[in-house]
Amino acid sequence: MDVDFFPLASFVVITTFTPGPNNISSASMGVLCGYRKTLPYLAGIALGFLPVQLLSALASSTVLSLLPSVEPVLRVLGAAYILWLAYGTLQATYDFSHSDQPVFGFKKGFFFQIVNPKGVIYGLTLYSTFLAPAADQPLFLCACALAFSVIAFCSVTSWALGGAAVKEHLKNPKIKNAVNIFLALLLVYCAVDLSGLIF
Template identity: 55%
Template sequence: MNAEFGTLISFVLISSFTPGPNNISCASMGILHGYRKTRGYLSGIMAGYFLVLLLCSLASRSLLEVFPSFEIVIRIVGALYILWLAWHTVQASYDFDEQNQRVMGFSRGFFLQLLNPKGILFGLTLYSTFLASVTGTPVYLILSVLVMVGVGFASISTWTLFGAAIRVHLKHRTIKLAVNIGLAALLVFTAFEISGIPELLAV
């Protein structure tokens, strides 16, 4: 149980805080406009993220009820997705361009989530493997979504507030490589854990 909880925490934190459409765009916005002017955009991201996670949890529950063997499929797909995320984490350059000159508002942040494959795959993986047991209890389901949204808000706020500092420090090749390899290694371990391979080896 403790091992599973630790794997869940690693998956959530690494998936949330590593580079992606939300984090990179928020860092860019923070660098160009500061945190206060970016709050509308952050609010839109969180509202859209809440909707996406809720829909992912409901979709995963329906699929598991209709196709019980879907759990095996989603475990494999989820593990492959996490490995893909690990590969891109190793390659992350942390380059923040200045293409977003205008301050983006609530609607841009909201609709970004509907087109964000990282968030959608994260939600399906999370609720088809780690949190499949909560999808049948509305209170626990909503609570889990709110917790995930809280973690997401902490992530985009961190990238917004410290975007400039992150960019400066991660321009050093050695530091960037060490950070990327460390995060990628944790993701590979997470993929191994959710794949079901440990259970097969234990038999």
């Protein structure tokens, strides 16, 4: 098993902690309702993330075991997806609405994650590219799925706790641009390393 952990960790942390529907809704609810009332929603997101990751691991492992020659193609597609994320990160505004948002519960967070296509694409990218060398290690892949769910919970918790502070600091265009450029460059590095086309 030859998993390159630095690009993997960079991709996971950046894509999990940057703005997206989960993080923005968690921040809004944290600001409006407080962390304690938001906690069931956050737990629903994290637990809903787990089956999506397990199914992504199974699907990717099956494809790679049946068609091992498809791995280079998946790597290039994964790299292209990450470059698209890098572009989106450059455009991120960190803007979330505070208007009349009801308190979401566990079920809403869980089912939102189950039907979230972004989570599926994220999982398929992880398991068919970064974790492709471990495709024949089911226990390791299950442990990764659990770890990714814990990281997702840490992310939405961070956004819920720091929603107001994050919003205020990132209103400054210089800080916002510096953060976006740094994160986008890390994603570009991940894409280049993953593609195998240059190194």
